[in-house]
Amino acid sequence: MNQVSFSSVETYLNLQQETHLETLKQLLRIPSISADSRYLPAMQETAEYVRSLLADAGLQTEIHQTPGHPIVTGEWRGAGDGAPTVLVYGHYDVQPPDPLDLWTTPPFEPTIRDGKIFARGATDDKGQMLTHILAVAAWMKTVGRLPANVVFVIEGEEEVGSNHLTDFLREKQHEYACNVAVVSDTSMYSADLPAITYGLRGILACEVTVQGPHRDLHSGVFGGAVQNPTLALARMLGQLHDDQGRIQVPGFYDDVLELSVEERQEFARLPFDDEAFRKDLGVPATFGEVGYSTLERRWARPTCDVNGLYGGYTGEGPKTIVPSSATAKITCRLVPRQNAEKLTQALEEFLRAHCPPGVTMQFRNYHGCEAHVFDTSGPYFRSASQAIAYAFGKEPVFIREGGSIPVVATFAEIFGVETLLLGWGLNSDNLHSPNEHFHVANFHGGIRASAKLWEELGAMPPQ
Amino acid sequence: MNQVSFSSVETYLNLQQETHLETLKQLLRIPSISADSRYLPAMQETAEYVRSLLADAGLQTEIHQTPGHPIVTGEWRGAGDGAPTVLVYGHYDVQPPDPLDLWTTPPFEPTIRDGKIFARGATDDKGQMLTHILAVAAWMKTVGRLPANVVFVIEGEEEVGSNHLTDFLREKQHEYACNVAVVSDTSMYSADLPAITYGLRGILACEVTVQGPHRDLHSGVFGGAVQNPTLALARMLGQLHDDQGRIQVPGFYDDVLELSVEERQEFARLPFDDEAFRKDLGVPATFGEVGYSTLERRWARPTCDVNGLYGGYTGEGPKTIVPSSATAKITCRLVPRQNAEKLTQALEEFLRAHCPPGVTMQFRNYHGCEAHVFDTSGPYFRSASQAIAYAFGKEPVFIREGGSIPVVATFAEIFGVETLLLGWGLNSDNLHSPNEHFHVANFHGGIRASAKLWEELGAMPPQ
Numbered sequence: 001m002n003q004v005s006f007s008s009v010e011t012y013l014n015l016q017q018e019t020h021l022e023t024l025k026q027l028l029r030i031p032s033i034s035a036d037s038r039y040l041p042a043m044q045e046t047a048e049y050v051r052s053l054l055a056d057a058g059l060q061t062e063i064h065q066t067p068g069h070p071i072v073t074g075e076w077r078g079a080g081d082g083a084p085t086v087l088v089y090g091h092y093d094v095q096p097p098d099p100l101d102l103w104t105t106p107p108f109e110p111t112i113r114d115g116k117i118f119a120r121g122a123t124d125d126k127g128q129m130l131t132h133i134l135a136v137a138a139w140m141k142t143v144g145r146l147p148a149n150v151v152f153v154i155e156g157e158e159e160v161g162s163n164h165l166t167d168f169l170r171e172k173q174h175e176y177a178c179n180v181a182v183v184s185d186t187s188m189y190s191a192d193l194p195a196i197t198y199g200l201r202g203i204l205a206c207e208v209t210v211q212g213p214h215r216d217l218h219s220g221v222f223g224g225a226v227q228n229p230t231l232a233l234a235r236m237l238g239q240l241h242d243d244q245g246r247i248q249v250p251g252f253y254d255d256v257l258e259l260s261v262e263e264r265q266e267f268a269r270l271p272f273d274d275e276a277f278r279k280d281l282g283v284p285a286t287f288g289e290v291g292y293s294t295l296e297r298r299w300a301r302p303t304c305d306v307n308g309l310y311g312g313y314t315g316e317g318p319k320t321i322v323p324s325s326a327t328a329k330i331t332c333r334l335v336p337r338q339n340a341e342k343l344t345q346a347l348e349e350f351l352r353a354h355c356p357p358g359v360t361m362q363f364r365n366y367h368g369c370e371a372h373v374f375d376t377s378g379p380y381f382r383s384a385s386q387a388i389a390y391a392f393g394k395e396p397v398f399i400r401e402g403g404s405i406p407v408v409a410t411f412a413e414i415f416g417v418e419t420l421l422l423g424w425g426l427n428s429d430n431l432h433s434p435n436e437h438f439h440v441a442n443f444h445g446g447i448r449a450s451a452k453l454w455e456e457l458g459a460m461p462p463q
Numbered sequence: 464m465n466q467v468s469f470s471s472v473e474t475y476l477n478l479q480q481e482t483h484l485e486t487l488k489q490l491l492r493i494p495s496i497s498a499d500s501r502y503l504p505a506m507q508e509t510a511e512y513v514r515s516l517l518a519d520a521g522l523q524t525e526i527h528q529t530p531g532h533p534i535v536t537g538e539w540r541g542a543g544d545g546a547p548t549v550l551v552y553g554h555y556d557v558q559p560p561d562p563l564d565l566w567t568t569p570p571f572e573p574t575i576r577d578g579k580i581f582a583r584g585a586t587d588d589k590g591q592m593l594t595h596i597l598a599v600a601a602w603m604k605t606v607g608r609l610p611a612n613v614v615f616v617i618e619g620e621e622e623v624g625s626n627h628l629t630d631f632l633r634e635k636q637h638e639y640a641c642n643v644a645v646v647s648d649t650s651m652y653s654a655d656l657p658a659i660t661y662g663l664r665g666i667l668a669c670e671v672t673v674q675g676p677h678r679d680l681h682s683g684v685f686g687g688a689v690q691n692p693t694l695a696l697a698r699m700l701g702q703l704h705d706d707q708g709r710i711q712v713p714g715f716y717d718d719v720l721e722l723s724v725e726e727r728q729e730f731a732r733l734p735f736d737d738e739a740f741r742k743d744l745g746v747p748a749t750f751g752e753v754g755y756s757t758l759e760r761r762w763a764r765p766t767c768d769v770n771g772l773y774g775g776y777t778g779e780g781p782k783t784i785v786p787s788s789a790t791a792k793i794t795c796r797l798v799p800r801q802n803a804e805k806l807t808q809a810l811e812e813f814l815r816a817h818c819p820p821g822v823t824m825q826f827r828n829y830h831g832c833e834a835h836v837f838d839t840s841g842p843y844f845r846s847a848s849q850a851i852a853y854a855f856g857k858e859p860v861f862i863r864e865g866g867s868i869p870v871v872a873t874f875a876e877i878f879g880v881e882t883l884l885l886g887w888g889l890n891s892d893n894l895h896s897p898n899e900h901f902h903v904a905n906f907h908g909g910i911r912a913s914a915k916l917w918e919e920l921g922a923m924p925p926q
Contacts, residue, residue: 201683203683203783205781205783207781212746213744213746214744214745215744215745217744219766219768219770220664220796220864220865220866220867221761221864221865221866222744223761223766223768223794223796224751224761224764224765224766224796224865225740225749225750225760226746226749226750226751227746227748230769230771230772231701231703231704231768231769233697234696234697234699234772234791235697235700235701235704236697236701237694237697237698237701238694238697238699238700238701239701240694241698281676281680281689282676282678283675283676283689283821283822284820284822284823285820285821286688286689287688287689287690287819287821288688288689297688298684298687301687302687303686303687305686305694305785306691306693306694306697306775306786307693307781307784307785308693308774308775308776308777308778308784308786309696309697309772309773309775309777309786309789310777311769311772311773312792313771314771314772314773317829318670318770318792318794318829319770319771319792320666320668320770320794321770321771322768322770323769323770323772327777328693329781331682331686331781333687356706356750357748357750358746358747358749358750359746359747360747366781401683401684402684402685402686402687403681403683403783404683
């Protein structure tokens with residue numbers, strides 16, 4: 001039955017390409033800027049439009065108001081208890097489009113040029129999210145059913161911190177119990193190389209303030225007789241790494257899950273041009289932990305970075321003061337098995353141990369999340385790989401991502417599931433920048449891959 | 464003759480105390496805020512009032528317009544070529560009085576409470592500057608002449624950088640040739656201990672920027688693969704000092720004029736409470752170069768301080784970026800014989816040598832001035848000491864000042880003279896703060912000391 005069913009889905013998708021593109025344009029026209037309260041009506045309008053698409057696909061829908069922007073859900077459970085249940089996550093909110101004058105065509109007037117659709121949210125995440133809704137609709141409209149059960153959770157606060165998502169999912173812990181989560185909010189490895197992201201780094205975030213005199217002091221009258229907080233902080237931060245880029249916090253590497261020989265070989269096989277990377281960033285040389293490649297450093301090694309540093313006078317020209325205090329914002333990217341809480345404590349202890357006399361130190365923990373790496377040999381990763389190979393004509397590579405996607409940790413914690421991170425976008429799609437776009441071919445490819453994924457999931461042995 | 468002459472000056476000063484206080488009040492009522500263009504008419508009015516006081520004393524006066532605020536001069540050369548010529552410097556402009564709500568009585572309504580006159584500029588510098596005008600007037604109105612020649616140079620831009628003073632003095636290099644300069648814009652050592660400042664530190668000022676990627680980078684996507692400019696800068700700054708507070712720039716101490724045994728003994732004899740100093744600043748401990756006392760560190764040892772530090776995100780909460788660049792503003796206080804230009808170069812070389820790979824460094828030199836220390840055993844310092852002992856009933860102590868007073872360097876450079884820094888104010892007079900005040904007794908003491916100084920100068924052997 002499935003072969004016959006899927007061929008009708010395929011035929012439908014081919015016929016509906018124009019309609020699907022029109023639907024995407026319609027979605028992109030609504031300026032759903034979650035960060036800007038002037039767009040509150042647009043947020044509601046977008047939520048309602050997404051709900052209508054889910055309803056049109058034959059799902060049972062709901063708009064859940066939150067203290068922030070609404071969460072849209074759509075469910076269909078007709079595949080029965082034996083079939084897997086898939087939670088599809090996406091977001092309908094977008095980044096602010098500023099600076100507007102750098103857009104070739106207005107950000108909320110979707111325009112196609114050179115096979116790409118230009119608009120804010122084209123890739124991130126309206127376009128990618130929509131592929132799954134349209135794939136489900138294709139199944140429902142042709143076959144009349146899906147091979148597996150589905151719960152869509154589409155939020156409107158991803159670009160502003162997803163502040164109400166976790167509480168919502170925790171409330172729905174039993175109702176939304178599922179076997180796997182699917183998210184399309186990442187990228188292909190390159191234009192001709194589809195990818196599945198199977199590993200993410202975790203993060204810890206904190207802030208350290210060194211407090212000296214209770215007021216800025218005249219550097220002539222007092223300079224030399226008191227510890228300078230900016231210099232004290234510099235001494236502390238300057239000892240965080242050795243000359244070879246290794247973090248000096250005791251125990252920092254103790255729990256690190258090292259890359260396997262196979263993974264290092266896989267990374268090395270990926271096309272990557274270190275010189276082009278260096279040039280694009282405008283640095284005289286790349287730099288990082290000795291003994292690792294650039295991709296390994298970005299995807300699978302922990303880091304300790306200062307994200308912001310300030311103390312004293314920051315205006316124009318000189319000012320002769322000994323600053324009262326100095327502050328550094330620090331984040332560490334973590335790899336699997338490293339514990340954020342334990343390392344935050346180790347970092348605090350290291351900084352305290354290196355805090356020189358004459359000043360005091362305050363430490364603020366902003367909390368973080370653990371790293372995740374999934375076993376790509378499992379059945380869901382296999383299904384996704386086959387679906388992508390079918391839709392894009394090429395086996396996807398399994399890659400990691402240096403950033404942290406907190407929702408993956410949330411799904412793991414609340415539902416105990418793996419997340420399939422299936423990216424149809426490209427890193428060069430100008431996410432969060434002017435002239436954001438999405439390759440139309442990748443939009444249709446994503447819909448086809450998603451449709452095929454349902455078939456693969458339906459062919460799985462009963463849960 | 465001098466004894467008889469000076470006794471008439473003394474009598475006159477005693478009789479004129481009320482009038483002198485009224486003159487001070489009148490001067491303090493004009494809001495001569497040089498930083499605020501709304502007070503331009505008040506600046507002209509103050510300049511004119513100062514000129515009228517100099518003219519009333521019998522001097523030949525002039526108001527010199529500049530691209531900024533005017534400079535007022537007054538000359539009298541009746542003492543002849545054999546007598547010394549004294550250049551008296553002061554300033555009629557004041558700091559802005561904000562925050563206004565912290566003043567007990569309005570800043571430009573001079574009010575006497577507890578033997579102090581409260582007003583913006585009371586000490587800094589209208590009150591102190593006026594003592595010299597009134598002392599000269601006393602001589603002229605009683606004896607009809609001064610024992611030495613005088614040139615008053617009273618500027619209106621001291622609080623905004625004295626931008627037009629040096630050019631003006633350079634033009635007048637020959638016309639205003641003099642034997643010594645007198646400035647009352649410093650402080651007594653304490654309420655019952657008058658002082659002459661015989662040493663000032665110099666300064667060098669610069670800015671160092673560490674440039675990494677040409678844009679802020681996502682710390683997840685890129686962190687670990689590029690040098691972080693804030694961490695690079697911290698490493699560089701963290702090596703500027705050793706654990707014992709000694710500056711590590713090669714050659715930094717090579718030319719330092721060490722304190723003499725006698726000076727260290729003099730400093731040690733001054734009443735100074737390290738614990739009170741520490742408490743006032745709110746630091747857990749004082750800190751500085753090992754082997755030196757707090758006063759020695761402040762007055763006679765060079766420093767290297769960061770005055771401001773910034774890079775990356777400085778707003779609230781965390782932000783996950785690798786900053787594009789980081790900047791530190793640095794000033795070094797210099798002591799006699801250290802050369803600002805040479806040490807600026809040494810500092811730049813040190814920072815370049817410690818700049819890690821993967822970033823570039825830019826260095827900006829803001830220029831500075833040399834330190835000055837005068838021989839207190841010379842005739843002018845002896846004269847000033849005797850005049851102060853007469854007026855305040857106590858021998859002054861010779862102290863140094865950790866700050867830099869650029870006008871002292873200017874007088875040394877243009878006229879080749881020493882400057883007598885005779886402070887009638889107190890460090891506790893709230894200079895640059897709300898409720899600035901001047902002890903009325905010190906105002907009258909300053910006038911008496913200035914009057915006596917003229918007698919001492921007149922008794923000097925012919926130049």
